[in-house]
Amino acid sequence: MAGLAxxxxxxxxxxxYxxxxxxxxxxxxxxxxxxxxGEYGLLLAMVLLVLWCWWSVRRRGGQDAASSVAALVWAPLAAGIAVLVNVPIRGFVQRPRPFNDHQGLDVLVSGKNDFSFVSDHATLTMAMGVALFVANRRFGLVGIALALLEGFCRVYMGVHYPTDVIGGFALGTAVALLLSPLATALLTPLAKAVERSKAGWLIVSGRGTADGQEALIPGARSEQEAGAEERDLAA
Structure with missing residues (x-):
């Protein structure tokens, strides 16, 4: 791999260059x-995007709310697993940072003494973006766009080769997609159990009772009650 440098x-x-x-x-x-x-901002943006998507799914509710939230939980988990998978890859390839082999680069971040291939930032953001796309295409497209921007920033900053970034994109995508079915199978029952518990508000807005029923504001009527009253008046 060093020959590529x-x-x-x-x-x-x-x-x-x-x-x-x-x-x-x-x-x-x-x-x-x-x-x-490139160092912090886009990572924070990805976290906020996942939280925004969770808030949207939670407010929308529906029968598939638990499975949707489970898919969202997979996004940060996929990022963490992808970065862990990258640890032995970096140790095996042992590719130096580009500024160690090339002169004249404008390095914007100092203290990067670890190996270059593959980029952790590119891996993490793309894993989250792809996993988010599986859960929600609209938010996922934004997440993938942020990941692409992250990859550009890492090269712009002089701390990664373009192939480091491409490798990170490939690794993050592979982990997010290949393990998604298993993660969904494991996380969905857990999300459904949470939905039925007192912490049900994490899954659906307004859920907070032990039996998983929607908590109504005192004095408010359900749609079924309102509909029944209208039918009585019409009769």
Missing amino acids: ESGSNPDVDLL DINGLAKDAPHWFDRVMEFV
Whole structure:
């Protein structure tokens, strides 16, 4: 793998210099923004996106609420598993960071002394994005777009080769998709049990009783009661 890091006609290195070269021409404040976004900002955005999707599913409710929430729980779990899978991969490949083998790179983040292939950030964000897509396509497309932006940022910052990012995308996607059926089978019964418990509000808005029934506001009537009253008046 180290051979890929050698300069010349290698498109991986050429693309690295092309993308990282944008940092040299950009204003200092923009580089600082990209540094924060690429290191922390997009990870936080992914977490907030999953929470937003959970809130939307919870408010919508329905019979499939438990399975939908279970699929959302899989998103952060998939990211964690994918990063763990990457640990032996990094140790086996042992690819140095690009700034260790190439001169003239504008490195925006210091202290990166671990191996480069594959990118943890790209792996984590793509795993969450793909798992979120399985649960909800609309939110998932946004998550995948954030993951792609994360990959660009890692190369822009000079801490990863493009192939590090592509490898992270592939690893995150594989873990999220291949283990999704097993995760759904294990998490859905757990989500249904939570729905029937006093913590049912985590699954459906308004659920909080032990029998899993919707908690109505005092003095409010259910739709069934209102419908029955209208039929009585019509009769």
